[in-house]
Amino acid sequence: MIKIYNSLTNKIEEFIPLRKNEVSMYVCGATVYNYIHIGNSRPVIFFDTVARFFKYMGYKVTYVSNFTDIDDKIINKAKEENVSEAEISERYIKAIKETYRKLNCLPHDANPKVTENIDGIIQFIDLLIKKDGAYVIDGDVYFDVSKIADYGQLSGQTIENLMSGARIDPNEKKKNPIDFTLWKKTEEGKQWDSPWGLGRPGWHTECVVMIDSIFKGPIDIHGGGLELKFPHHDNEIAQSICAHNHKIANYWMHNGRIDMSGEKMSKSLGNVIWADELLSRTSYQVYRLLILNVPYRQPLDYKEELLVQATTDFEKIQRTYVSLFRKIDLEFAEMSPTNGLVDSELLSLQSAFIEAMSDDFNTANAITAIFAATKHVNLLVRHGKTEGDVLKQALKMLDGMLWVLGINIELDRLTNEEKELIFQWQEARKNKDFTLADTLREKITNKGIQL
Ligand SMILES: [Zn+2]
Known part of the structure; x- marks a missing residue:
């Protein structure tokens, strides 16, 4: 049984998929005006590991993550460089996809872009207006949050406390200060024609529309960083309730942020470590261990010691793996196991790993389970009389566990x-x-x- 901490209910729940043996997942992706830093890479690595674990457990996984290619930051960057917005977004989509690949992430099943979904977004906003959940003022369209009884449910807020904390801008045209923009009339940046005039969509609408256009209905898991809970995810849910009467996903998952030696890591503070920069200093295997060594819901406070620790961890795993691989290669000509995993000791080591991952994807405990497995494997390798078949089973077991964490150790067989x-x-x-x-x-x- 796989258990997930559901951010929507704040409870650990048994995972029951919408369709037997299938998992549909959507994770909010990057806004493409820059490279990604290690904070941005945490959900990328973590949710890749989640998708891998489901696959390992025999599920058919459909995993989608978008690129936000319409945004003020993209417009500003394009102005700065005196190039088109498309040039900026294409440059960073290419770079970010390359970073995903270098981090050994499985390719997503789709990477939808906002600019490719404008028609769907316009139709969707039109539907929200028809359902009386949105209103038009002078070419802008706003979502009327007062129409959703439990607006703010995900972040644990109510309309009342949001209203009391809201700043009232005297120039605002909207009915309520907490209503959010669905369509923005603008003279800046690229604009699209709509029933409300020239403009562009607001951020919160894109994910709802892209999820619906790809999955055609609710999904199992919607994920993202904790900072997206409010307003982004609460606003996604509000729109989906209004349009389709469901909350998009049965399970909402949020990963904690990455700090820099106790400080918030942000581009504006200038204390950012870029993913590519870290990848030039270490291997992706060490990088992934560094991220996965901390349970995903906890904040991760980056320090160089963590990198040193992850390096030591990887070397330990690698040593065991290499010695096992070499022993099989040298002493037992045929590399593939003659049996599936049947050795009882290996089976129980594997169950410990599965149990850790099934417990809300506790990757830290899963890594501990891998260390327990390597300890046992070291004994098997040293013991002169271990049967070849058991060694081959052990290799298969290690390969499987490491694959879930996205860690490959590739060795050539000897001549x-x-x-x-x-x-x-x-x-x-x-x-x-x-x-x-x-x-x-x-x-x-x-x-x-x-x-
Ligand atoms: Zn989103």
Whole structure:
């Protein structure tokens, strides 16, 4: 049984998919006016791991994440550089997709863009107006939050307390200060024709429309960073209730933010670590471990020590993996397991991993389970009499667990000549001929073979 902390109910709930053995997921993606920093990469890595775990458990997963390619920040950047908005958004979509790939994320099933969904957005806003949930004032369209009884449910707010805290701008044309923009009349940036005049859509509408156009109805999981809970996700829910009478997703999931040595990380504070910059200093495997070492709902306070720790962690896992792989390659010619996972010890190690991941995707405990597995594997490798089949099962088990975390360890099998060299080295060590052993060891290392 997979359990999920549902942000909508603030409870741990059993995951029951809308369709048996299938999972539909949508995660709000980047606004494409810049590269992504490690804070932005946390949901990318975490939800990729969620999708991987569902696949590992045999589910068919459809995972969609958008690109917001209409935004004031894009318009400003285009002005600054004196280029078109399309040039800015295409540049960063390309760069961000490349970062996703470098982080070893599985490709999404779709990456919809706002500019490709304008017709759908206009139709949707029109529907909201017809259902009396939105109103037009002078070319702008606003959503009337007073029409939704439990508006603010996701973030735990009520219309009353939102109203009392709202700043009243005397120039505002809307009925209530907390009503939000669906369509904005504007002279700035690219504009589209609509029944209300030239303008562009507001941010909160795009995800509702893209989800509906791809999934044609409610989905299982809607995810994103904690900072999106309000107003973005509450506004998505309000529109969906008005238009379709459902709350978009049965499970809402939010990851905690990443701080920088106790301070909020933000582009304006200038204390940002770019994802690509970190990837140039370390491997994606270490990067992913660094993120996944902290349970996703907790804030992650980035410090260099965390990078050092994740590096040590990965090296430990890698050492075990390499020694197991080499032992099978050297001593048991056929690499594929002759049986599925049947060894009882391995099965129980695997269940501990599955249990941790099933507990609201507790990746920190899942990594602990991987360490327990590597400890056992080390014993198997050292023990001279372990059957080849058990070793192959152990490799399959490790491969599966690491795949869920998005960590691959790729090794080439040895050539006969290389194997011969290793046998000679092992023989020399057995005979305590250390001079020969050292020479052979050097040859092996020079060939780039990890042992
Ligand atoms: Zn969104």
